[in-house]
Each structure stands twice: as structure tokens, then as C-alpha cells.
Amino acid sequence: MSFIRSINRLFNDYLAWIVLAMAVIAFLVPEIFMGAAKQTVPLLQLVMFSMGLTLTGKVFLDVFKQPWQVILVSLIQFLWMPLAGWLVGNLFGFPPEIALGFILLGAAPGGTASNVMTFLANGNVPLSVSATTVSTLLAPVLTPIFIVLYAGQTVDIAFWPMFMSIVKIIAVPIALGIIVNYFIGSRIEPVKEVLPTVGAVAVLIILAGVTAVSRDNILAHGVMIFLACLVQNVSGYVVTYFICRLFGSNVPDRRAMQIEVAMQNSALAASLALKHFTPQAAVAGAVFSIIHNFTGSIFAGICRRNDSKSTH
Structure with missing residues (x-):
């Protein structure tokens, strides 16, 4: 078990660098990972x-303990981030299918990496886990709605096929995991120890596959794609900061909410792009995976340094 914990800690401590390394390898030798792009759906499942498997009654009780905060972060996430994606696509003048990728990102729920970054930032981890769970469960309905709202006039979007895809990718596997955990959870504790690493590896393979198939499009748009992803990502931190200050949220809560809004489920966005649209629409998801892990690591580091200063 100590070996598994060491591997989990390795991913937690060096996640940003591992993501960058995987993206660089996939970019330089895309043929290795081309097949991985076809496995994004089962990997996400x-x-x-x-x-x-990790969800227990406690997680759902945490939602009821701090419902207004979970509601607030979900509202910010689904109201601001899709709008930010639409604004970024227009501000940078990307072609419709590239711009669609930013709307897909904005309409996606929070990513599980946000829970890790919240922990590293000394934020409210139960709030982060609750918010990720709630946004993920809302995604089958809200994600297609916001994609249609912001991109329906420029790109042909089939609402119900996308809704069913998200149900199959998110709702069904989560429900199965909860059922298995309820009936035999106590007997599979060793398996649960491995889950963070399994999840991280699966997301890395998805990132590599999407980067491989998006290589030419990334080259075509170069720095602008990275800059656009950075703008959308940072906007999540900034907008959430001011809204949290307005509502008087404490520091740990505010950090959790900032990270939750800014760190989207880019793997889901890229998967939907490849399944329902084109590889061009997946470019933003591939680049965002790199950007949000780096900014998340930097944000967590700043938070920890500030906490260290305040205790001395």
C-alpha cells in the first residue's frame, strides 16, 4: 500500500509536469497515440x-451542509465559463469549429483535478468534491443546453445525441460506481487506493490521444490557442474571486470555488468534440488540459506561500 500511496503522491506533486511531458511526447510522435483518441469514451467512463466508487453518503450530506456555496459555484461555472468560451472565440477571431472548442470547455463540468489542486491550495476540499459531483451530475442537461445556446447559430448541433452521450459517459458509470460502492465498498478498499492513479493515467492517455490528432491544428494556430485557453482559464479565477468577495466567502471556500470554476473537465470537452464534431473542436480541450494544470499548480503554490507567511 505504501507503494500505491507513493505513486498517488507523485501524481499529486508533479501533475502539471507529467501532463506537459505527455503532451510534448504526443505532439512530437503523434503516431504512438493516434489510437488512444478512439478510446476517449471508455477511458472517461x-x-x-x-x-x-469513491462517492459515499457523506459527500451528498456535505452538499446539504453548505448548499448555498455549491449552488453558487455551479451558477458561476455554468453561467460564466460558457460565456467566457464564446467571448474568447470571438475575441481571437477563430474559425467556428475552433471557437466551438472553447464553448465546449466552458459548458463542461468541473474536472476531478480541481479536487487535487484545492487540497494543495489549502482550500475547502469537501466543498470542492461536492461541487465537482454536482456539476458533473448536472452536465447531461446543462452542457448541451449551453452549447446550443452559444454555438447553435454557427454550428449544427444535435441536442439529444449529445445528451445521450453525456449520460453514457457520466451518469451511467457514476451510478454503477455508487451502486458497487454501496454493496461491496468495504470489501474493495485496496482497489479504492489505486483509483486516483487509475483516473490520472486515463486522463493522461486521453490528453495524449487528443493532442496527437490535434497536432496539425495546434501548429496552425500556435500561440493564439494557448493564449486563448489561458484567458478563459484565468477569467474563471478572477470572476469567481470577485463574486466570492461580494458574498463574503472565507478564504478556504473561495479558493475551492475559484479552482472549481477555472479547472474544467477538458477531457470530456475533447471527447464530445471528437464524437460529435471535428478534430478542430478538440484542439481547445487538448491545450486547456496543459494550461489549467499549470495555472492550478501556480495558484496552489501562491496560496500555500501566503499561508506560510501568515503563520510566521
Whole structure:
């Protein structure tokens, strides 16, 4: 078990660098990972099933203990981030299918990496886990709605096929995980120890596959794609900061909410792009995976340094 914990700690401590390394390898030798892009759906289902296995009654009780905060972060996430994606796509003048990728990102729920970053930032981890769970469960309905709202006039979007895809990718695996955990959870504790690493590896393979198939499009748009992803990502931190200050949220809560809004489920966005649209729409998801892990690591580091100063 100590070996598994060491591997989990390795992913937690060096997640940003591991993501960058995987993206660089996939970019330089894309032929290695081309097949991985076709496995994004089963890999995401594995991640969601793993998430379901970790969900207990306590997580849902935490939602009721701080409902207004979970509601607030969900409102910010689904109201601001899709709008931010639409604004970024227009501000940078991307072609419709590239711009669609930013709307897909904005309409996606929070990513599980946000829970890790919240922990590293000394934020409110139960709030982060609750918010990720709630936004993920809302995604089958809200994600297609906001994609249609912001992109329906420029790109042909089939609402119900996308809704069913998200149900199959998110709702069904999570429900199965919860059921398995309820009946035999106590007997599979060793398996649960491995879940963070399994999830991280699955997301890395998805990132590599999407980067491989998006290589030419990333080259075509270069720095602008990275800059646009950075703008959308940072906007989540900034907008959430001011809203939290307005509502008087304490520091740990505010950090959790900032990270939750800014760190989207880019793997889901890329998967939907490849399944329902084109590889061009997946470019933003591939680049965002790199950007939000780096900014999340930097944000967590700043938070920890500030806490260290305040205790001395």
C-alpha cells in the first residue's frame, strides 16, 4: 500500500509536469497515440466509474451542509465559463469549429483535478468534491443546453445525441460506481487506493490521444490557442474571486470555488468534440488540459506561500 500511496503522491506533486511531458511526447510522435483518441469514451467512463466508487453518503450530506456555496459555484461555472468560451472565440477571431472548442470547455463540468489542486491550495476540499459531483451530475442537461445556446447559430448541433452521450459517459458509470460502492465498498478498499492513479493515467492517455490528432491544428494556430485557453482559464479565477468577495466567502471556500470554476473537465470537452464534431473542436480541450494544470499548480503554490507567511 505504501507503494500505491507513493505513486498517488507523485501524481499529486508533479501533475502539471507529467501532463506537459505527455503532451510534448504526443505532439512530437503523434503516431504512438493516434489510437488512444478512439478510446476517449471508455477511458472517461472508467474515470467516472472510479469517481462513483469513491462517492459515499457523506459527500451528498456535505452538499446539504453548505448548499448555498455549491449552488453558487455551479451558477458561476455554468453561467460564466460558457460565456467566457464564446467571448474568447470571438475575441481571437477563430474559425467556428475552433471557437466551438472553447464553448465546449466552458459548458463542461468541473474536472476531478480541481479536487487535487484545492487540497494543495489549502482550500475547502469537501466543498470542492461536492461541487465537482454536482456539476458533473448536472452536465447531461446543462452542457448541451449551453452549447446550443452559444454555438447553435454557427454550428449544427444535435441536442439529444449529445445528451445521450453525456449520460453514457457520466451518469451511467457514476451510478454503477455508487451502486458497487454501496454493496461491496468495504470489501474493495485496496482497489479504492489505486483509483486516483487509475483516473490520472486515463486522463493522461486521453490528453495524449487528443493532442496527437490535434497536432496539425495546434501548429496552425500556435500561440493564439494557448493564449486563448489561458484567458478563459484565468477569467474563471478572477470572476469567481470577485463574486466570492461580494458574498463574503472565507478564504478556504473561495479558493475551492475559484479552482472549481477555472479547472474544467477538458477531457470530456475533447471527447464530445471528437464524437460529435471535428478534430478542430478538440484542439481547445487538448491545450486547456496543459494550461489549467499549470495555472492550478501556480495558484496552489501562491496560496500555500501566503499561508506560510501568515503563520510566521
